Amino acid sequence: MLLGSGNVGFHLSQLFINKGFAIHEIYNCRAKSGIELSKKANSKFIDDISKIDKNADLYIIALTDSQIEEVSAKLKINSGVVVHTSGSTNISVLSKYFDNCGVFYPLQTFSKYVELNYSEIPFFIEGNNIFSLKLLKKFSSEISNKVIEINSEQRKLLHISAVFASNFTNFLYTIAEDLLQKANLNFDVLEPLIKETTRKALLNNPQNSQTGPAIRQDFKTVNEHLEVLKNDKNLLFIYDLLSKMIIDKHN
């Protein structure tokens, strides 16, 4: 039973279909994306939460953080395990409502229509009791080679680290793209540099891989760059602060 048909819901349903798992029902309050996904998954589409099958083994809530509690309050079931897929939401949001509950958090950036190799995505799981945890462990290990048990506090730190390593990194790429545009250059000139930076960080750890004007304490270059950025207050601030943090960290 899958609740939600957004990016995460879409990818989880793809994954379950690939694995040959049956999704009996898909719930979504917005009919369009829910019907579309239900057809693909050969599932029954449900738009009224009171009509959901009360006897499923597993209910996966793949909705936005603010909708998780809203839907949980309305979801009346018998004995199945209810899990959410959110990095930031504490398990306690579910344990208020359900005897058996947990978290099933896939650490990946999901865009619709981008196919992923699911077996390499780490799944971080948490259960409110041994029964929930056992079911989640069994289920997750059929999907991924990397299933890791963590608690809600660890998951929150993990989520923040993912924001830095993925969302903010992508935004730094966006800043780079804009600067290159001013120089009449395409973003793809950075491709070998970006690939090598990532490869080195993953191979030797990022702390051992730092290069650039800041770690060399090449203040002449740092100041010249700040001079170029001086008309954009935010860019100036970020360049300055990250440079200072690099110097502090490495000295």
Next chain:
Amino acid sequence: MLLGSGNVGFHLSQLFINKGFAIHEIYNCRAKSGIELSKKANSKFIDDISKIDKNADLYIIALTDSQIEEVSAKLKINSGVVVHTSGSTNISVLSKYFDNCGVFYPLQTFSKYVELNYSEIPFFIEGNNIFSLKLLKKFSSEISNKVIEINSEQRKLLHISAVFASNFTNFLYTIAEDLLQKANLNFDVLEPLIKETTRKALLNNPQNSQTGPAIRQDFKTVNEHLEVLKNDKNLLFIYDLLSKMIIDKHN
């Protein structure tokens, strides 16, 4: 003729050796790294700049930005082309001293002992006249499939964009690594996420690939993350500013 035996000097000499180019002399004021590199490259080691061969075709200054001018002032040669390899240094630093000069800037992050595929590294070149440019074009195109002619202003913007896309990105990875350590998790749990983030940004452009709490305007999550970071002023500031910039950029 190669002046400098640091990271860039090391990698350029490797590259020239691989290509079968002769490096007649290698100059460095610090004997140790210079002698080491000269042996590898089968070159004559020079530590006194006045003894450099005055009749080479090409002099490559692979030294720090502050040393480029210092060495240029002392380098007395006949008719060869003198180039530097710096992203930030204007060609005018060389044209003060030499009739024929230019820039030969490889866009890559260089660490000693990390082998690179040089043919995929873009080389950005600039010449002060047709003679210098022609020699640089010929030389670079024997090394790389991607030789791009840009001027010093473009190169400065390119260098700043590389700082954001490589040096600062690596530092965000370092921040992520530190946060994960607090959660007793290893940096490598982020590997599939980082690879996918980079792959999507290079495939569809970063601006079209932004995900995360900020672009969803999920202020509940953003505020919860800020609450966790509140004891680290710098992290708090960066998280807050980057989130605001993402919201501004995408709305």
